[in-house]
Amino acid sequence: MTLALLLLALGTFLLRFLPWRGEKSLKTGQAGPALVVALFLVSAFSPPPSSEWVRAALALLGTYLGLRLTGNLGVAVFLGAGLYGLLGALGF
Amino acid sequence: MGEGLRAAWPIALGYFPVAVAFGALGAQAGLGYLWIQLTSLLVFAGASQFALVGLLAQGVPPLLAASLGLLLNLRHAFYGPALRPYLKGGPLEAFFLTDEVFALALRTLPGLSPEKRRGYFLGLALGAYLSWNLGTALGALGAKGLLAWPRLGEALAFALPALFLLLALPHLRNPAALLAGGMALGFHLLGQTAWGLFLAGVVGLLWKEPWKGRKA
Numbered sequence: 001m002t003l004a005l006l007l008l009a010l011g012t013f014l015l016r017f018l019p020w021r022g023e024k025s026l027k028t029g030q031a032g033p034a035l036v037v038a039l040f041l042v043s044a045f046s047p048p049p050s051s052e053w054v055r056a057a058l059a060l061l062g063t064y065l066g067l068r069l070t071g072n073l074g075v076a077v078f079l080g081a082g083l084y085g086l087l088g089a090l091g092f
Numbered sequence: 093m094g095e096g097l098r099a100a101w102p103i104a105l106g107y108f109p110v111a112v113a114f115g116a117l118g119a120q121a122g123l124g125y126l127w128i129q130l131t132s133l134l135v136f137a138g139a140s141q142f143a144l145v146g147l148l149a150q151g152v153p154p155l156l157a158a159s160l161g162l163l164l165n166l167r168h169a170f171y172g173p174a175l176r177p178y179l180k181g182g183p184l185e186a187f188f189l190t191d192e193v194f195a196l197a198l199r200t201l202p203g204l205s206p207e208k209r210r211g212y213f214l215g216l217a218l219g220a221y222l223s224w225n226l227g228t229a230l231g232a233l234g235a236k237g238l239l240a241w242p243r244l245g246e247a248l249a250f251a252l253p254a255l256f257l258l259l260a261l262p263h264l265r266n267p268a269a270l271l272a273g274g275m276a277l278g279f280h281l282l283g284q285t286a287w288g289l290f291l292a293g294v295v296g297l298l299w300k301e302p303w304k305g306r307k308a
Binding site: 015056 | 150162167170182185195243259274297
């Protein structure tokens with residue numbers, strides 16, 4: 001079991017390190033933006049589509065408005081998380 | 093480094109409850125505290141850690157469980173090359189390269205002077221790492237009740253999608269990002285999240301046409 005842990009740790013490290021090391025620039029196209037948008041969508045919307053999506057969408061709207069009003073990423077995230085919890089407490 | 097550490101708090105906020113849940117899951121599966129903590133200390137990749145522990149608890153052979161965990165992390169191979177224009181990757185930087193650290197670094201590093209970037213990145217990474225490991229320790233030691241307060245755990249965990257939204261905003265008119273994101277969401281809804289994210293990276297990698305969008 002410990003061997004499995006070490007294998008996962010080493011493999012994960014190599015997946016992160018090997019493509020990044022060295023000086024030679026690799027053309028990555030739009031990989032960065034593509035992955036950021038993909039990470040957002042899969043983290044916000046759990047399968048299957050459900051009423052939970054409405055709650056998530058409202059909380060995300062609150063997050064966006066929080067950024068517009070305060071200009072602070074951390075505060076906006078905090079507001080979004082708080083709104084998500086509040087909506088859950090209200091039965092959404 | 094201090095600036096990066098301060099900027100890490102939205103990640104830390106989101107990581108904490110997830111890490112508590114991971115620690116608690118490991119303890120429920122009968123794994124020892126040291127082993128659970130070592131997983132967070134050495135792997136530092138949430139989804140694959142959950143997969144490893146969950147599969148081991150179901151009796152899956154350890155090497156197969158580790159291999160499946162690695163498959164979940166394939167997308168990480170795209171992160172370093174996307175950051176390379178802004179930061180050279182050494183072993184230390186690579187160790188900390190989670191989804192959230194990558195996304196926040198991709199947004200902030202271009203706006204920093206080159207000499208500040210490494211310190212900022214390591215501060216960001218350290219904040220995330222400390223939160224992940226503190227949460228793991230508390231969960232493994234039986235502090236799951238910390239999150240029993242109504243809605244607290246799920247509200248804190250929602251910090252991560254909220255953060256990803258703000259990081260994705262500048263890219264929401266980028267056709268490559270929209271195509272890749274739509275594909276990843278489709279796979280996610282079919283229960284194949286890891287493959288969806290990997291394919292999103294491939295689509296982005298193959299999309300050579302630059303996009304000149306405005307910053308949100």
